[in-house]
Structures are given as C-alpha cells and as structure tokens.
Amino acid sequence: MLFLKSTATTRAPGIYEVDIAAKPPGKTYGVFLATDPDNPPHSVLAALTELGFKGTYQKRYTHRDSGHVLDLHFEKDGTDIFKGWKAEECSANLAAIDVLFGNVGIAVTPRVMTMAEAYS
Structure with missing residues (x-):
C-alpha cells in the first residue's frame, strides 16, 4: 500500500x-497506484494492460480523511531469470511507463525499495 497523505487532491483524474x-x-x-474507486482512471489502467502489466493486488479502504481509495499493484514478467527484466527490457518498460504517466501529467521517478519495505 502506498503512503497516501490525503484524498483531497488528485495527481491526475482518478489517481x-x-x-x-x-x-x-x-x-x-512494479507500478503501484492509489486510485479513486468512484472515478477510476480507465485509460491509464487500459494502457498498463496494453503494455503487458498485470494486476497482482487490489484493496479498497477508507483513508483517515474519509476518502475512499482503491490500492492497485501491477507487474510485468520479463525474460530474465525468475521472470525478471533484462537491461534492455528495463529501459524499454521504464520509458513506456514514463510516457504513459507523462501523458496524464504525472512525472514518475522509479526507485528501488529498501529491504525492509520490499519484504515486509
């Protein structure tokens, strides 16, 4: 689940x-989204699917500010060991993600999780 400060504003419609x-x-x-379940970002979700990302997790909850949230996680298999991404796949996939979210006005910065965060 993403750390979401507030549901008062969105970064893009439905996100x-x-x-x-x-x-x-x-x-x-992976792509992790906190979305508005009453106004989902259909075009972004469809574009993620077209890029080959598959939903692996979803959970609805009520935020502490009383807004409703749908937490979504997406992953895409690669051709490296354990379905990981090879270097060229990583570059291509991150470029596609950047374009997808850039088209809705969101700048993304890929990051590597801490060990505690990744395996909690």
Missing part, C-alpha cells in the same frame, strides 16, 4: 498517487 518501485537489486519494477 491520488503513483509509485514505480523495484525490490532490490532493482531491475524489475
């Missing part, structure tokens, strides 16, 4: 927060 993160050592990234 509260976006995180592009990888477990260490940081070659295969």
